[in-house]
Amino acid sequence: MSQVVPLHRGWLLAIKERNDKDAFGAVYRVYWEELYNHALRRVRNEQQAEDLVQELFIQLWEQRERLDTMMNLPAYLYGMLKYKIIDFFNSNKVKSQLLDLWATDLHHYVQQNPDELEAYYALERLLDRELDSMPLNMKQAILLKWDKLSIRDIAVQLGLSEQTVKNNISVGSKRLQHALLVNNSDAYSTLAVLATQSLTLLLAY
Structure with missing residues (x-):
């Protein structure tokens, strides 16, 4: 040295x-x-x-x-x-690219580990239940964000302010991640980690 x-x-x-x-x-x-x-x-x-x-x-x-x-x-x-x-x-273009990458990783992981297929479906059901328990505007904001709409476009479509949309997505994102970490039987499995990463990236703005 x-x-x-x-x-x-x-x-x-x-x-x-x-x-x-x-x-x-x-x-x-x-x-x-x-x-x-x-x-x-x-x-x-x-x-x-x-x-x-x-x-x-x-x-x-x-x-x-x-x-x-x-x-x-x-x-x-x-x-x-x-x-x-x-x-x-932080680049919006990159977020979209990485989201596709994580989704591909998740798909490949399940393909290569067929014994995890039931766990994958369980995660889907878990997220569906959490979405259904949210206020309507929060659920709609998250689903529209999943469709890769901008905050401005979501605000126009829902008739809300952009800040309200951001707040709904932020709170909803935390609820989904909490559901994965707390209610999942193995929150630290590869499948759960990949799903959490995908959610985090998808709902970032």
């Missing part, structure tokens, strides 16, 4: 003070693969993971004049990547 830190500082000094592309290339070669693998585990798409890491290094170069040469470089790079992944997940 005593050798690594001075090496990092040397790279950072060269990048900051001399616009040294060789030093920047060294940082890129050392950290690109592990940052890419970290991003891939989160976003589960090779091209998206590669794009995120490329954006990170472009930003690092563009902001080189403001670099702290005494900083912990790996921690800084992972911190940058963390916020890029958060922005990625």
Whole structure:
């Protein structure tokens, strides 16, 4: 570690003070693969993971004049990547893509584990019961959100304010997740976890 830190500082000094592309290339070669693998585990798409890491290094170069040469470089790079992944997940387009991905995962899991089919149907019945117990506006807001309507479109269709729609979806989402976690016989099964993740993603806005 005593050798690594001075090496990092040397790279950072060269990048900051001399616009040294060789030093920047060294940082890129050392950290690109592990940052890419970290991003891939989160976003589960090779091209998206590669794009995120490329954006990170472009930003690092563009902001080189403001670099702290005494900083912990790996921690800084992972911190940058963390916020890029958060922005990625906050993208409405990505939410739709990931929802399809989780739904596919759920389908494949049941196909590969036919003994879980009854548990899958039990989860469906559990969610149906919880939906039926909700106030009508809350149930309708959630079902329309499942159809990928925007908050504005749902508000127009139900004759409610956008804030009321958001409140109904937020409360309804928590009720559904609570039902999965509390009323399911095995709340930590792979099936229940996949279902909870799908719900969380679907009802985010």
